[in-house]
Amino acid sequence: MPRAHNSSGPPRPSEELDGRRAAILDAVVAEYVETAQPVGSAAVARSAGVGVSPATVRAEMVALEREGYLTQPHTSAGRIPTDLGYRFFVDHLSEPGVLGPTQRSQVARFFSQVRGEMEEVLERTSALLAELTSHAAVVVGPSHDTARIVSAQVVRLASRVGLVIAVLDDGAVEKATVEFDDDLADESLSVASAALAERFVGLALREVRAEEPIGLDPLSASIVTRSLEAVASIAERREPEHVFIGGSSRIASSFDAVETVRSVLATLEQQLVVVHLLNDVLDSGLSVAIGGEHGYEPLASCAVIVAPIAIEGAPSGVVGILGPTRMNYPEAMAAAEVVSSKLSRRFASVRHGESDPDEPRRG
């Protein structure tokens, strides 16, 4: 997988790092992720995989700093990985990263117990992922763009208030209340429902167009017209995919600066932005966006990990982890991977009417 981001920092490595430098960089990342303190040459030399003295490490660190992988908070401090350093670390992970046994059983337990509608599952999954990683987690459900309407009807809530309901074949239900000028007769409602069903079943939401009904009595016609408008307005409002955010309180523990915490949380509040962010990262072909790579200023000190949810091969949402750049990438990536694939399988099997392997068949 080629590195796909286009950083513009002046110092760029002329060639790949040799094994020793890579090992030193790895050691710095590992140590810094754990301690949050700048890492000195002694600590690196002590770490496994680096068989040289501190003096040699120092020389290499100078090179790594010149090439932009490390930085020094100040002279006479240890080194900290730069975004580029993390990038190299992530791109050259030797092992895919695994979850601990506790986490694995947590995931297994979750997916064997969770029940209910997709929305509820996704919501709870975001909490699971946050719990697993100790970072904020985002789960975006499938877009309803391609889902087709399997049922459309209008029912009466009050004498002059109706509710138009469209059921999509992915299990979503869209609705809109409509106020009418006249009392709703049962008969008109049935006629209108039938007309709605006839026109809309089989269409995707965005294919819905409001059009004049023909050949109906005036009252039913007006109901149909208003209901058509309502369905069309649902499509227009194009309610973006539902976004579920779990563990946002973890953000507070991740950054020292209160202002950073505030701005990251504020960004998370804008669900549309979050969806775009995740999709951008996904589209760029990366599974990790570090620091400025994603281009969202307020999240410049964050790393984003994404993993697509794919139902029958079709991209159907995404799970994401949002934490400080100083995060345990292998673990977080593994968590995102596992959870997204579990979700994918869960929904694929539901759609097929097969039972999920995780979900014990109920008697």
Add this chain to the structure above:
Amino acid sequence: MPRAHNSSGPPRPSEELDGRRAAILDAVVAEYVETAQPVGSAAVARSAGVGVSPATVRAEMVALEREGYLTQPHTSAGRIPTDLGYRFFVDHLSEPGVLGPTQRSQVARFFSQVRGEMEEVLERTSALLAELTSHAAVVVGPSHDTARIVSAQVVRLASRVGLVIAVLDDGAVEKATVEFDDDLADESLSVASAALAERFVGLALREVRAEEPIGLDPLSASIVTRSLEAVASIAERREPEHVFIGGSSRIASSFDAVETVRSVLATLEQQLVVVHLLNDVLDSGLSVAIGGEHGYEPLASCAVIVAPIAIEGAPSGVVGILGPTRMNYPEAMAAAEVVSSKLSRRFASVRHGESDPDEPRRG
């Protein structure tokens, strides 16, 4: 309105504060809310409503401290209101508190423009309230406990997967996917839908009981049975009222201690806890709970302001504001009041099929 909380701090005022002490307390609260700095006697003496010298103010402040209304971070610092001090301040507000013109027009604009289903309105209202007050805001919609089913049906999502849909007369739609052992025939679906409608329309969700259908062909009977179970399970799951939280990022600006921020945010993540908190406060007859008054430890440094949403006199949800005890109570209370009453009116009129006064009739 008598003070309804039962604090257990040892120092309690033997009698009410006289006018001067009250004025001094008010001045301390006002100043501290604005500056976040301990307030000295000079500042109090300078403030309008207190016509005495700093020396006199000092003497009174000693008394106020002895009686538990004020506290001193350290000798030779100014005074800070205690929770009891804020309580007195709130209980003895002379004017009800008003919103500024900007805020008023913001509210007016919002309610004249906002459209869509109740959930969407509530969601956006929580953002409005957060914006108005610069604090986190919570909006809890009406419970569906008493809502009656106006429509029930089952539709096919896949050959062996159905979706049971129940429409409630408050406009909510509940659903549950059901997996069947056999392919779903159109006819069985109609039969099952009819059976569901016959049994459930008119009932409240919690009145729904799974019962054996009689007099149906085996396939339809099994669909009905499973669907009945599904509806019953919806009722059991008793999805709590939807909770909408806006502006949680404001928490980060409200407290100095990161740990406080984290724990408050973590509490907000538990939506059930938030609902209980608001309802507890509401039930206690208060509109404000300050510091420890509500009994939720992690929110001990917060104040909670609530205002009920009442549709046709029936309690139908609540709006809340969550901020530091050092908050502008009159303004926040006014905001909660205005927003809750606007919401109440909006939904009352929708239910009646009348147009809301805020909402311009569309041509």
Add this chain to the structure above:
DNA sequence: GTTGGCACTCAGTAGAGTGGAGTGCCAAAC
């Protein structure tokens, strides 16, 4: 090329000194 030795740098900490905001007390004024 690698290493130990060494001088150097600089954040962080601790201690001393200072300024100032604010208090508590008291005697004089009202």
Add this chain to the structure above:
DNA sequence: GTTTGGCACTCCACTCTACTGAGTGCCAAC
């Protein structure tokens, strides 16, 4: 007797200084 100005006192917050130690960069020796 209530209020007030005066005054000594307290103690935080800030600054300055000195010191420590982690960690570096350089260099000569291996």
